[in-house]
Amino acid sequence: MKEKILKFENVKLIYHTVRGETVATENLSFSVEEGEFVAMIGPSGCGKSTLLSLAAGLLAPSEGSVERRGSVGYMLQRDELFPWRTIEKNIQLPLEIEKKLTPEAKKEARELAEKYGLKDFLGSYPSELSGGMRQRAALIRTLAMRPDILLLDEPFSALDYQTRLNVTQDVAGIIRREKKTALLITHDISEAISLADRVIVLTDRPARVAHTHTLDFEETDPLKRRENRQFSAWFELLWKELNV
């Protein structure tokens, strides 16, 4: 069996506000193995982003445990590139934070950017790039810190449909080629099916794992998956499971 990069065990999280407390999740257990691409879908408002904060170690569970091996790379809905930094400086940001901005690390980051078509944009500011390019730069920034697991918080939801399909294709390709482990949180069923090896369906709040499915597609290419006959069958199944 492959090594588990991330493991939630009977996790409970309580949110405290002046008005009272909310149990965001209870008895939540799942794990992500090395090299796996896992997608989580759930009804809106079930606290999906909270799960990522738990996974990233930004929140501590009230009960249970979250075990994580190695470092995380977080990718958010918007690219969150810093507008006052050039693309190159943006990509170097995580290295700066970790105080690992050595000449070799800089070179590596630059090579990664060049490999994925950002060569001509390294000196540009984010405002000069298209939405798709910006999201690609955000991914390269995340990869530059060599994370052991990528946490993707609906990273395509802010893009228009056309761009979204292209960027999904783009990002998925890069993640597969770099053989990265990833946990994607989304409310978009078709996005989950087109990207993941395994889909975890969550219940309403307090969020628990309702179902887990291993997707038995032969290809990993998102667009080809969308053309596959099995796609609509999966969609129907997951749709039903989300709407019980």
Add this chain to the structure above:
Amino acid sequence: MKNTNFSAEHLKWRKKRKIRLIVVQSLRVGLLLFFLLFWELSTRLGWADPFLVSSPSRIAATIGSLYAEGTLFYHIGVTLLETAIGFLAAVALGYAIALLLWWSDMLRRILEPYIVVLNALPKIAMGPLIIIWCGTGSKAIVFMTILVGIIVVIMHMLSAFLETDANKLLLLRSMGASKLQILTKLVIPSSRAAFISMLKVAVGMSWIGSIMGEYIVSRAGLGYLIVYGGQVFKLDLVMTATVILCALAAGMYFLVVLLEKILVKNTKN
């Protein structure tokens, strides 16, 4: 990229725009000239009493005599120095305090009501205290200038610091950034626009502070000239000092605008 081979319609549009610009500029200058001319004529033709409203020519003559006495630049220099020192100190101190309040949530909550009250307090009420604490020299005036400016700086910058994008904060925290890194890499650079707009407000506040200070205690400066001129009924002197003040305040404001241009050029935000 640049296409200089314009269509007829575009050329027409450009011409129209240029004419409009010229009209605005000339009316701007024209308004000032008309105002000065009307002022001068109304005193010459006896519509208004030059003793009460002065006139452009009398102001020019007063400036000339102040210059001949050798006190013109002395008074300007005194006020300018007090304002500039007070402005810089208020900005530096206020910025530092705002940073401190951003850093410590606890401290901010504790001090919040005090800041609100200090903001509402008319600073001129502190006049007598300032005289007793700082004496009757420039020190008191600089103190007043700082007092008037600092609260605005604190409130303006603190709210900008607190408005830092939550997602960018989350991103940095997920990278394991320390609080100091969050401050230097995100909070300070993203509040740059607020910094500039704060400077513009603070420039105005500093002039209010320094002139107010000079009203209360002073032996020199433009505020002193205004008070003195009022007391001995030399309204020419009052008007002259006011006009010079206008020019100086505008000059300082444009310095800030210049700074803004330089900063924006370097960031391409």
